[in-house]
Amino acid sequence: MDGNRSWRHPGYVAVLDLVAARAGLLPPSCPPAAMDGIDRAMARAGLADFDAYLARLVQDAAALDDLLVELTIGETYFFRTPEHFDFVRHEVLGDLARRRGPEHVVRMWSAGCASGEEPYSLAVLLLEEGYGHRMEVRGTDISRAALARSHLASYGEWSLRGPQADRMRPFLNLEGKRYVLMPEVRERVRFGYLNLAEDTWPSALSGIWGLDVIFCRNVLIYFNRPTIEAVARRLHASLAEGGYLIPGPSDPPLYEHAPFESILTDWGVVYRRPVTSDAPHPRSRPALTPPPLPPVTPPRLPRPAPPLPAPPVPPAPAASSEDLDGARQALTRGDWLEAARRAGALQEDPAAAARGVRALANLDAQAAVRACAEATTRHPLAVELRYLEALLLMGLGRLPEAERATRQALYLEPSLAVAQLMMGHLLRRQGDPVGAARAFRTAESLCATLPSDTPVPLADGDRAGRLAEVARAERLRLEAPEETH
Ligand SMILES: C[S@@+](CC[C@H](N)C(=O)[O-])C[C@H]1O[C@@H](n2cnc3c(N)ncnc32)[C@H](O)[C@@H]1O
Incomplete structure (x- = not known):
């Protein structure tokens, strides 16, 4: 060469x-x-x-x-930039407890997590603060080699070079010259492949939606401007209302690309998705009046896909903002049934009920699961509702229940490629690589029977060619002997 x-x-x-x-x-x-x-x-x-x-x-x-x-450089270490973790501890957790109540499961995402030190630091912070099982921490990266290291969770002294790295030591076992993270922390973090530059997220399938905290640090520095703009909008859409986005100290500004509140601190800026019904954060500069932007805030769950089969009645209108406010208030009172009704999840028409469940999922995933279960009782043959129930349960980490709902969807519609794909993910995460590879293979061949630019039913606009590629890559990962995840 x-x-x-x-x-x-x-x-x-x-x-x-x-x-x-x-x-x-x-x-x-x-x-x-x-x-x-x-x-x-x-x-x-x-x-x-x-x-x-x-x-x-x-x-x-x-x-x-x-x-x-x-x-790109996968450089990272435990509790890197400690001010960010202090901010989460002192400001974010209290704010979440006040707004979401003591039972709230805190959802955090490390976007561009490299070899895992960042999401594991977040899990340790939550353990220190007594969150026990009330946490869902995700780490994603484009580098499968880095993800394999994250899974392995075996670190050298170099990963412990930061000033607050000692906080990790109670959770590390020294084995030879390596520090191996205890299962207590490892089990709290889920890793997955995600290319931030691709328009595949937010998505309930990967759990990237409705997040309370996103760490996206030292990744955006690699991106060109159109990618930064698109990623900023998707990060905003991936946050729950009132959720926080923590960028790296040298990352490009994001406030002009999506309607974030910017919170100015002594050490840098933090972004927040505003809470519509709340006073702004005391130190925040309000969201800029958005410049002419392409549409922001895509739904955190897949948009209603082409119905399967077409409903015989005209589609019912989506929930109005008044209804959504009503649903929000009902949720605050703990009245999920009223919230489901206000969001439209109990409508007579199954496609409209599915839209209502999606609307509710953007407010409260637990309530959406209950509403979806209620809707499937009313519409036992509605494939979309079964699939939605599976998606929501998977997002909440309730894997055996998600598998059951996926099987029901597949019983009703065996050629539903997205359900086969989901079955692959579920079986892999539950330790059945053979079953998972089989499901990915079926998803791949179902997609391959369609022209590659045909939208796949219930796939949020994803085309057959791309989904076939995704299914194939997942299957190959499982079949490659050296892969560890
Ligand atoms: C410098 S590390 C940052 C690690 C960690 N966030 C931190 O700040 O310590 C940058 C990471 O971004 C990942 N990355 C680069 N381009 C990406 C993309 N398009 N999508 C997802 N991750 C990407 C790289 O693989 C690398 O692991």
Whole structure:
């Protein structure tokens, strides 16, 4: 490849153009290092020819992942930037307890978690604060190698170099020269692959919705401007009302891309999704009047998909904002049935009931599960409601119940590809890789029977070609012997 080693060689330029398009990355700040990285990734792919390598990158998501690892840095450590964790401890948890009550399960996401130190630090913070099982912490990254290290949870001294890293020590066992995290913390964090630059989230399937706290630190620095704008809008849409987004100290500003409140602190800015019925945070600058933006706040659950089969009655209108306020008030009183009624989840028409369940899910996932169970009793043959129930239960970590609801959906509609895909995720997470691979294979072949740009039923606009690719990648991960997750 030496003959090609000019930064302006069309091969390198084309590889970086593709990386910009697929992962939203800026041109590299250090071209020689990036060229070395591309050379290494091409060698691992067994290819020396740029055209063949570009074709591989287009076809094979794993090859693109492998390249991205070369072009970004997975640097991190426990309790990095301690002010952020102090802010969560002193301000966020109290605010959540006041607004959501003592039973609220706190939902946190580390977006771009690298080798896991950040989400594990969040889990330890919540354990220290007595949250026990009242937490859901997720870590996602584009690097499968980093995710494998997160799963392994075995760290060197270097991960403990921060000033507050000692907080981790009670939860680490020294094994030789490595510190291995205790199951007590490991079990609290779920990891998964997510490319922030892709429009696949927020999504209930991955649990990325209705979040109380998002740490998205030291990732946006890699992105070009259109990607930053799109990611800012999706981060906003992934937060629950009153949820907080904590960026890294050098990350680009986000307040102009989505209607965040900006909270100014001595050490930097924190963003918040405003609570419509609440006074602003005492230190917040109100959300800017949004500049002309593409639509923000996509629903946190999939939009109603083409009905299966088409309902015989005209669709009922979605819940009005007055109804949603009524639902919110009913939830505050603990009256989930009234909340379900106000949101529309108890409507006669199953498609309208499904829309009501989605609206309620954006207010309170637990209430939405109850409403959905009630709606499925009224409409036992409605596939969409069964699938929605499964999605919600999975989002709440109630996996065996989610599996049961998925089986019911598949009993009613065996060719429902999204349900096969969900079954794959559920079985894998419950320790059945063989069953999971089978479900992913079925999802893949169901999608492959459709023209690739056909929207897949109940898939929130996802097309058959893309879902087939997702199912295939999941299956290959399970079948690859060296993969650990
Ligand atoms: C510097 S690390 C940040 C780790 C941690 N958030 C922290 O601040 O300590 C950046 C991480 O972003 C991940 N990353 C880069 N591009 C990404 C993308 N498009 N989607 C998701 N993660 C990405 C990289 O794989 C890397 O693990």
